[in-house]
Amino acid sequence: MSCATVMQDLKMLTKELMMKEGIEDYDLHIKGYSEKGENYLGDVTFFSVVPKELKKKYNLVMKTAKRSEELRKMMPVGMAYKRESFMYREIFPEMRKFLKSAGDIVSIDYVPKVYSFCDEEGRESLIMENLYDLGYRVSNRKKPMDLERVLLVLKTLGKHHAVSMAMRKKSPKIFEKKAQHLTNVWLKFAESTDMEGFYTPLIENACKLLEQAGRQDLAEKIDDKIRKQVIPLTCCLTSEEDKLVICHGDCWNNNIMFKYDGAEDAKPTEICFVDFQLSMFDSPIKDLSYFIYSSCDKSSLDKFGNLIQVYYDSVCSTLEKLECKPEEYFTYQYLMDQWKKYGSFGLIASTMIIKIELLSGEEAPDVLEIAETGSDPVEAFSFKMENEDEYNERILHVFTHFAETFL
Numbered sequence: 255m256s257c258a259t260v261m262q263d264l265k266m267l268t269k270e271l272m273m274k275e276g277i278e279d280y281d282l283h284i285k286g287y288s289e290k291g292e293n294y295l296g297d298v299t300f301f302s303v304v305p306k307e308l309k310k311k312y313n314l315v316m317k318t319a320k321r322s323e324e325l326r327k328m329m330p331v332g333m334a335y336k337r338e339s340f341m342y343r344e345i346f347p348e349m350r351k352f353l354k355s356a357g358d359i360v361s362i363d364y365v366p367k368v369y370s371f372c373d374e375e376g377r378e379s380l381i382m383e384n385l386y387d388l389g390y391r392v393s394n395r396k397k398p399m400d401l402e403r404v405l406l407v408l409k410t411l412g413k414h415h416a417v418s419m420a421m422r423k424k425s426p427k428i429f430e431k432k433a434q435h436l437t438n439v440w441l442k443f444a445e446s447t448d449m450e451g452f453y454t455p456l457i458e459n460a461c462k463l464l465e466q467a468g469r470q471d472l473a474e475k476i477d478d479k480i481r482k483q484v485i486p487l488t489c490c491l492t493s494e495e496d497k498l499v500i501c502h503g504d505c506w507n508n509n510i511m512f513k514y515d516g517a518e519d520a521k522p523t524e525i526c527f528v529d530f531q532l533s534m535f536d537s538p539i540k541d542l543s544y545f546i547y548s549s550c551d552k553s554s555l556d557k558f559g560n561l562i563q564v565y566y567d568s569v570c571s572t573l574e575k576l577e578c579k580p581e582e583y584f585t586y587q588y589l590m591d592q593w594k595k596y597g598s599f600g601l602i603a604s605t606m607i608i609k610i611e612l613l614s615g616e617e618a619p620d621v622l623e624i625a626e627t628g629s630d631p632v633e634a635f636s637f638k639m640e641n642e643d644e645y646n647e648r649i650l651h652v653f654t655h656f657a658e659t660f661l
Contacts, residue, residue, distance in 0.1 A: 260297065264316050267381050268303055268372040271312075279306045281406035294621050295331050295531065296320050296367045300384060313387035314369070315612075318379040325625035326376075330442045334531035335378035335518035337439055339503040341530040342368040342380065345500060346439035347434055352421045359575045360417060364527055369652060390526055396641070397610045398648070399507065403522055407545060408569035409508055409526050411502070412568025415538045418499035419569070420576040436500060436535040436622050441490045443532075453484045460653040461644055465627050472657035479661055480598055489602045496537045496592065498584070503532030506607050538569075543600025548607040552651040558659065562589065591645040594660050601656045608648050 265282065272280055281304045288298035295317045303312040319335040326332060346365055353360050370381040393399055399407070422429040457480060464473035483489040509529040512522035533542075546554075546561065554561065557582070566589055570580040610618075619634040637647055 259321065260316075260318055260344070262300070263318065263347040264299060264381075266302065267316065267372060267379060268301075269547065271370045272303065272305075274566070277305045277308070278402065280304060280580035281306065289615055293418045295329065295334055297655040298384075298573070300370055301322065302384075305353070311355040312373075313384040314381055315384045316379060316381050318377070320622055321376055322622050322625055324628075325622055328625045328631070329446055329621075330439065332378055333374075333376060333442060334439055337436075337533055338374055338529065338531045339371050339378070339380055340371055340396060340435060340493065341533050342382075343371060345533075348428060348567055351419060352425055353417065353576075356420075356424075356557040356576050360413065360572055362414075362417065364525055365530075366526055366528060385511050385526055390524075391514070393507050393513050398449060399549045401554055401557070403512060404546075404554050404561065405551060406512070406522055407505075407549075408542075408561055408565040409568045410527070410651055411505070411538075411541055411545070412565045413572045414502070414527075416572035416576070416578075418571045419580045422498070422571055423578055423583075424576070429456055433500065436490075436533060438490060438534050438536065439532045440503065442536065444490050447530075448632050449484050453605060454481060454650050455636065456609075456649075457481045457484065457602065459646070460605065460649050463650040464653060464657070467650060467654070469654065469657075472611070472625040472654060472661075475657050476653060479595055480601065483598055484602065489599050492537050492540070492596060496595065497535050499536070499541075500539045501534050501536045501541045502527055502530060503531055503534050503536075503540070503544075505541050506548040507611060537596045538589075539596040540599050544603055544607075545600070546657075547600040547652045547656070551648065552615055555651055555655045558655065597656060598661055602654065604652050605649060606635070608652075609635070609639065612639060612645050614640060 260454060268282060272278070283302045283304065285300040285302060287300070296317055299316045299318075301314055301316065303314060317335075317338075319331050320326075342365070346362055349362055353362065366382045366385055368380055368382040372379045418429075422433075427632075457476065461477050461481075462471040464470070464476065478586075505527070509527060511526045511528060513524035514520045515523050515577045542565065546558075553625075566586055569584060573584070617640060619631075619638075621631070623629070624634050625633050
């Protein structure tokens, strides 16, 4: 990828944005870039725009898809970036229209403002507000989230899912028109990569950890019920009747930002989801299991009933505000039945997500280099980590919880 090409597009999109804002004369300042291990499919540039005749300063971020043709042959990079663009250009504005018609009782205050888009093949980019300058921060990805943050995420997911449900119920034609474009990007990634090579060794490792912990019974259940889902990709598939909501699709530490009252060790007061590249019309359990199993430690998993109740209460209260009756199509029993069907999605994904969370910048594989040198991506991610013991401990707790609760 040429840095000059990215900068050219950044300047072009910035010029278009300033023209929309009625500003002709301004200074552009590059403030920094994302670090290795933070973005595998694209690059992030932090910059500011300072109009010469106004005091207002624009603190912005440009996300741009990696432009390597070899990487695009290996992964559906363009599709992922276009999906995020579609969420910001089509889905969230339509949701806001729906909520406005319902009296603005509920608001979508958990997504950033996006100013500009480019969906041209090979140049997919967007410019959005810089949440860091608004006081938002990402949790330390190497540590599980504490309970307060977990509960805030689940409350917000509940609200987001409920808006989907209500819109589908009350504006079915508009909802279906938009949702039909939200095909399963996860499945496209799974079809373009060696799922068996990636995940089977990780699941086998989880079984080994269960055996070493004296839980041969759980290891056998995992081996029988979960490992066999990898090859036919059944962990990615959802029956049409179980598709209820517009999922975030990639709900883990790096894609969730928190705002605080004072110091960052204080209680978080607001939340913002970012990176909607894998969003899809699917079961809410895809988001729930993905988030809980990739972000929670044993102490939070031990409170699983409370976590799910907080999420469910948020769904119900939001639906009731929008004059929908949750008992008609989203009971607590239905929610738990769905976990048994689709909770393995987050379980399997966690084996790789937790690994990515615990990698240092030096350890993180360079997917661009892998693609352009023709290296084996499975082999590139199959190394002994510096935090291997911590990884194994978290995986043991996650698989123990799922097997004891749902198998």
